Amino acid sequence: MSSLHVEQRIKNLLRLGAQQNASDVHFAVGRHPTLRIDGKLIPLEQEAVLLPEDTKAFADYLMNSHHKEKFLENGEIDFSYGLEDKVRFRTNVFYQRGYVGIVMRIINSNIRPLEDLGIPQLVYEFANFSQGLFLVTGPVGHGKSTTLAALVDYINHNKKHHIITIEDPIEYMYEQDRCIITQREIGQDSQTFGGALRASLREDANVVLIGEMRDLETIGTAITAAETGHLIFATLHTNDAAQTIDRIVDTFPSHQQNQIRSQLANVLLGVMSQRLIPHANGGRVPAIEIMIKNSAVENLIREDKTYQIDTVIETSQKEGMISLDKSLAELLQAGDITLDHAMTYAKNRDYVRMLVGRGEQIHIDE
Numbered sequence: 001m002s003s004l005h006v007e008q009r010i011k012n013l014l015r016l017g018a019q020q021n022a023s024d025v026h027f028a029v030g031r032h033p034t035l036r037i038d039g040k041l042i043p044l045e046q047e048a049v050l051l052p053e054d055t056k057a058f059a060d061y062l063m064n065s066h067h068k069e070k071f072l073e074n075g076e077i078d079f080s081y082g083l084e085d086k087v088r089f090r091t092n093v094f095y096q097r098g099y100v101g102i103v104m105r106i107i108n109s110n111i112r113p114l115e116d117l118g119i120p121q122l123v124y125e126f127a128n129f130s131q132g133l134f135l136v137t138g139p140v141g142h143g144k145s146t147t148l149a150a151l152v153d154y155i156n157h158n159k160k161h162h163i164i165t166i167e168d169p170i171e172y173m174y175e176q177d178r179c180i181i182t183q184r185e186i187g188q189d190s191q192t193f194g195g196a197l198r199a200s201l202r203e204d205a206n207v208v209l210i211g212e213m214r215d216l217e218t219i220g221t222a223i224t225a226a227e228t229g230h231l232i233f234a235t236l237h238t239n240d241a242a243q244t245i246d247r248i249v250d251t252f253p254s255h256q257q258n259q260i261r262s263q264l265a266n267v268l269l270g271v272m273s274q275r276l277i278p279h280a281n282g283g284r285v286p287a288i289e290i291m292i293k294n295s296a297v298e299n300l301i302r303e304d305k306t307y308q309i310d311t312v313i314e315t316s317q318k319e320g321m322i323s324l325d326k327s328l329a330e331l332l333q334a335g336d337i338t339l340d341h342a343m344t345y346a347k348n349r350d351y352v353r354m355l356v357g358r359g360e361q362i363h364i365d366e
Helices: 003-019 052-062 065-074 121-128 144-158 193-200 216-227 241-250 254-267 295-302 306-314 324-333 339-345 349-357
Strands: 024-027 034-037 040-043 076-083 087-096 099-107 132-137 162-167 180-185 207-210 231-236 268-278 284-292
Touching: 003 024, 003 052, 003 076, 003 087, 003 099, 024 052, 052 065, 052 087, 052 099, 065 076, 121 144, 121 268, 132 144, 132 216, 132 241, 132 254, 144 162, 144 207, 144 231, 144 268, 162 193, 193 207, 193 216, 207 216, 216 231, 216 254, 231 241, 241 254, 241 268, 241 306, 254 268, 254 295, 268 324, 268 339, 284 306, 284 324, 295 306, 324 339, 324 349, 339 349
Parallel strands: 132 231, 132 268, 162 180, 162 207, 207 231
Antiparallel strands: 024 034, 024 099, 034 040, 076 087, 087 099, 268 284
């Protein structure tokens, strides 16, 4: 297969993925090229089943010499790829059973505001703090990066700040407006999240976005940065606010955990957890949990009673908090999602059924 044919073939497949509003494009040996649309894998059966030489040729085309060196060294690599400056992809190339596999996530070039994403506008309030830590959590592929991009873009158009993003790889590209925006990619501009975050403390940053808090060094530095006058946005792959706090604390050795609870109680602004649920009429819609730190939450973090945070969220709706189950019930009442999908994502299925069954009006403050 000639290099020109490889280029034409992969570009056509990537264009098709973008045209079909896919979230991901998969290239796996023994399978048709496959798109993930609204959370479901859709094989392109009109395309030939991929052979080992196909996926290897695709990878060779997508990677530069630096990527190839790292791929051979580690067996996998993440990087960004731009298709004719129109569509960008977060790309992962890896080995499986000795064959090359590729998954490419489509990154929407348009940064949509929270209201277009179906996220309550009260979340913008977290962008108005001068310092602290705000976390967006949830499973992979459920819109965490998109939500944080909306917050960064809001600051870009409304504040005069220096914003630093630390990502692996860079996803959204921002057009600088009132802010200076510095975007650093792990593996290219810095070697580690922790190292880039430490450096940001000497780079006159007001706001720092951390693509993912993966390890003790990054988490510890993020908490320190939030204490020292920086507004920190970050993601974690956790399911709710209570689990997020426990995950952070448990990352540290036992003799440091009381200190970390105290620091976290001081700097944490809030946690938003989100799921993208299939919409009854196609597409996906977010179900969310929002925890805003108040005196009750702060005390529960200090006292290691995070198991009581769900109760605080349930009883603090007037402050803007909402539980995932109430969010699901509202979507169900509005006819946006089906009962089956609500039950799939519910934390307490009986509670969701009760809310919907008694017709309680559940409203998320805008």
